[in-house]
Amino acid sequence: MKKFILVLxxxxxLFISCTKTPDYPTDKVRIAxxxxxxxxxxxxxxxxxxxxxxxLLYLPxxxxxxxxxxxxxxxxxxxxxSWKWVNEKSLEVVLKKxxxxxxGKPVTLDDVIFSLVVYSDPESKSKFYGYFTNYITDxxxxxxxxxxxxxxNDSTLLITFNEHGSPNLLDIDFPIIPKHFxxxxxxxxxxxxEKNLQPVTNGPYKIKSWVRNSSLLLEPVENHFLIxxxxxxxxEFVVVSDYQARILKLSNGEIDIIQDIIPEDVEExxxxxxxxxxxxxxxxxxxxxxxxxxxxxxxxxxSLPNKLFGSAKVREALSTAINxxxxxxxxxxxxxxxxxxxxxxxxxxxxxPVTDLFNPEKAIEILKAEGWTDSDNDGxxxxxxxxxxxxxxxxxxxxxxxxxxxxxxxxLEKIGVKANIKNIEYNNFIDNLMSHKIDAWxxxxxxxxPVELRVYWYSDFREAPMNFAGYQxxxxxxxxxxxxxxxxxxxxxxxxxGLQEQIFSQHPVTFLYWVDQVFGINKRVKNIDVNPLxxxxxxxxxxxx
Numbered sequence: 001m002k003k004f005i006l007v008l009x010x011x012x013x014l015f016i017s018c019t020k021t022p023d024y025p026t027d028k029v030r031i032a033x034x035x036x037x038x039x040x041x042x043x044x045x046x047x048x049x050x051x052x053x054x055x056l057l058y059l060p061x062x063x064x065x066x067x068x069x070x071x072x073x074x075x076x077x078x079x080x081x082s083w084k085w086v087n088e089k090s091l092e093v094v095l096k097k098x099x100x101x102x103x104g105k106p107v108t109l110d111d112v113i114f115s116l117v118v119y120s121d122p123e124s125k126s127k128f129y130g131y132f133t134n135y136i137t138d139x140x141x142x143x144x145x146x147x148x149x150x151x152x153n154d155s156t157l158l159i160t161f162n163e164h165g166s167p168n169l170l171d172i173d174f175p176i177i178p179k180h181f182x183x184x185x186x187x188x189x190x191x192x193x194e195k196n197l198q199p200v201t202n203g204p205y206k207i208k209s210w211v212r213n214s215s216l217l218l219e220p221v222e223n224h225f226l227i228x229x230x231x232x233x234x235x236e237f238v239v240v241s242d243y244q245a246r247i248l249k250l251s252n253g254e255i256d257i258i259q260d261i262i263p264e265d266v267e268e269x270x271x272x273x274x275x276x277x278x279x280x281x282x283x284x285x286x287x288x289x290x291x292x293x294x295x296x297x298x299x300x301x302x303s304l305p306n307k308l309f310g311s312a313k314v315r316e317a318l319s320t321a322i323n324x325x326x327x328x329x330x331x332x333x334x335x336x337x338x339x340x341x342x343x344x345x346x347x348x349x350x351x352x353p354v355t356d357l358f359n360p361e362k363a364i365e366i367l368k369a370e371g372w373t374d375s376d377n378d379g380x381x382x383x384x385x386x387x388x389x390x391x392x393x394x395x396x397x398x399x400x401x402x403x404x405x406x407x408x409x410x411x412l413e414k415i416g417v418k419a420n421i422k423n424i425e426y427n428n429f430i431d432n433l434m435s436h437k438i439d440a441w442x443x444x445x446x447x448x449x450p451v452e453l454r455v456y457w458y459s460d461f462r463e464a465p466m467n468f469a470g471y472q473x474x475x476x477x478x479x480x481x482x483x484x485x486x487x488x489x490x491x492x493x494x495x496x497x498g499l500q501e502q503i504f505s506q507h508p509v510t511f512l513y514w515v516d517q518v519f520g521i522n523k524r525v526k527n528i529d530v531n532p533l534x535x536x537x538x539x540x541x542x543x544x545x
Contacts, residue, residue, distance in 0.1 A: 027233055028235065030236045030238050031238065034049075034239075034397065035426060036213045036214075036216070037216065040199040042175040043118070043126035043127060052534075055175070056235065056539060058176060058202060059078040059079050059202055060078055060176060061093055062076065063076050066531040075173070079096055079176060080096065081094050081155075089161045089163060091161070091169075093159065095108075095109060095155045095157070099225070101180075102200050111179045111180075114182075115174060115175070115176045115179075116143055116172075119174060123188045127465070129465050130458075130462070130463045134171050135165070135171070136162045141463060148160055148161075159172070178200045178202075181200045205539070206218065216236070217234060226540050231543055231544075232542075232543075233539075241397060243399060247265055250522070253274055256524070258519070259517060259518070259535065262332075263334070264333060274523060278530040279518045279530070280535070282337075282345045282514050283534070285513065285515065286400070286404060286513060287443055288510040289438070289440060289469050290309035290440055291438060291440065291470055292305070292315075292470040293436060303470070313370055315508065316366060318363070318510060319511075320360070320362050322510055323358050324358065325355065325358065331404070332515065335516040336515045341501070342445070342456060342500070342511070343453070347451060367415065372388055388417045389417075391440065392409065392441065393422045394422070394442045395429050396426070400515075401444070405419075405442050408442070434465070443468070449533065453483070457476055458476075458477060459471075469508045469509050483496070519535045524544055525544060527542050529541075
């Protein structure tokens with residue numbers, strides 16, 4: 001098998017080296033994505049590809065971008081022409097004039113208010129739900145519009161935040177959607193509306209064509225304030241499900257940008273005449289998810305411990321049994337670092353990963369103390385008639401997570417725990433995670449900057465829609481509440497460190513490793529800024545050489 005792979009690699013390298021420079025279309029940059037988008041509505045854009053696309057179609061009032069000079073996140077005005085703090089709890093925002101939706105109607109303050117209120121409504125099932133704790137909200141965390149917003153004139157909006165919050169400009173960094181287009185729908189019907197696939201947009205790009213499961217072509221919006229050059233290229237997202245096919249298409253010039261390149265392909269790409277690699281560190285981590293709560297009880301409105309994973313000690317045993325370093329070394333080839341929890345290593349000046357966690361003997365001792373023994377000598381631990389056996393779910397087509405799942409399965413088998421690997425399509429995976437129906441899974445998070453942890457780890461699921469593990473802990477809640485008292489644009493590092501240690505000690509999931517996100521980029525594409533926010537952003541600034 002290894003010999004076969006080496007032969008393929010040699011053939012591929014020879015192909016790259018000998019291939020003549022192909023004829024390129026000079027008007028578009030082509031980006032490979034593994035799966036097609038399922039929505040254009042930013043409130044339901046859960047995948048990275050959907051997020052990238054929606055950011056080109058919908059703009060916020062203010063967006064936080066990476067400053068390469070200061071090495072920090074800083075606000076940049078987009079739909080807002082200006083803003084000022086009237087006092088610590090009141091923000092005045094002035095909307096740019098002559099900004100239009102793609103159907104010709106003007107962008108108004110009604111759109112701004114509508115978007116923020118809808119995002120904060122639990123019935124909308126928006127991915128942004130839970131981010132509005134600084135606003136004046138009702139008992140369901142929905143913004144109370146009449147108390148929060150005062151329209152001063154056609155372009156000026158006064159926002160009043162709650163007296164206990166610590167508001168900042170991140171509170172208005174949300175994409176604005178059109179009220180006249182979505183406002184007629186019931187909130188609960190938004191998620192499955194066909195309008196999500198027929199967008200009315202305000203961004204610098206609009207949809208030129210879309211062939212489902214094939215390609216999505218975006219073109220610059222004429223006279224948009226961000227489009228300042230007639231040479232601004234079209235952006236085409238091309239669906240290429242197979243990883244090796246993406247590599248081949250980058251190598252022969254059919255594709256200009258791909259991401260998530262595995263380490264073993266980096267050298268080959270950098271030795272080619274057409275492309276190079278660049279990478280982002282500390283934004284993306286993988287983990288093994290354990291459902292802390294019982295799925296059936298949750299479906300019936302109750303929160304009871306999961307019969308397998310409800311105990312923090314049991315979860316510690318499972319984490320201790322998994323050889324994280326083996327996966328990092330063998331698959332990632334060192335392109336990453338072990339994870340101590342959900343706070344990105346870039347926050348800490350001297351990040352020191354926990355390297356001595358792997359200890360199968362200790363894992364067996366912990367499980368025995370928790371009552372898990374092999375009473376019938378069949379090789380699988382049991383307790384009170386329950387076998388320690390479960391499905392370990394992975395998304396179909398994810399090579400890295402499949403590799404991790406195989407290692408985890410093997411590691412757990414050695415301590416008497418049986419994991420059956422189960423493949424599932426992405427959309428079903430997300431639906432089942434949000435309803436807490438999956439017992440165990442291999443997952444990953446792309447961490448937002450600035451750091452925001454409440455929506456992932458807070459006990460109240462209404463405030464934490466991304467708490468797929470169902471983790472509930474009073475100490476963690478207290479630390480998260482404390483953190484909310486500080487402007488989280490520059491969170492206190494000692495507070496984040498304390499929270500990190502607390503979460504890691506409870507093992508709500510098994511934190512595996514931070515993955516260096518490696519991009520492959522065709523050399524003809526210029527002005528790409530690869531920074532901690534990624535590579536595919538500000539596409540209107542790109543040029544084709």
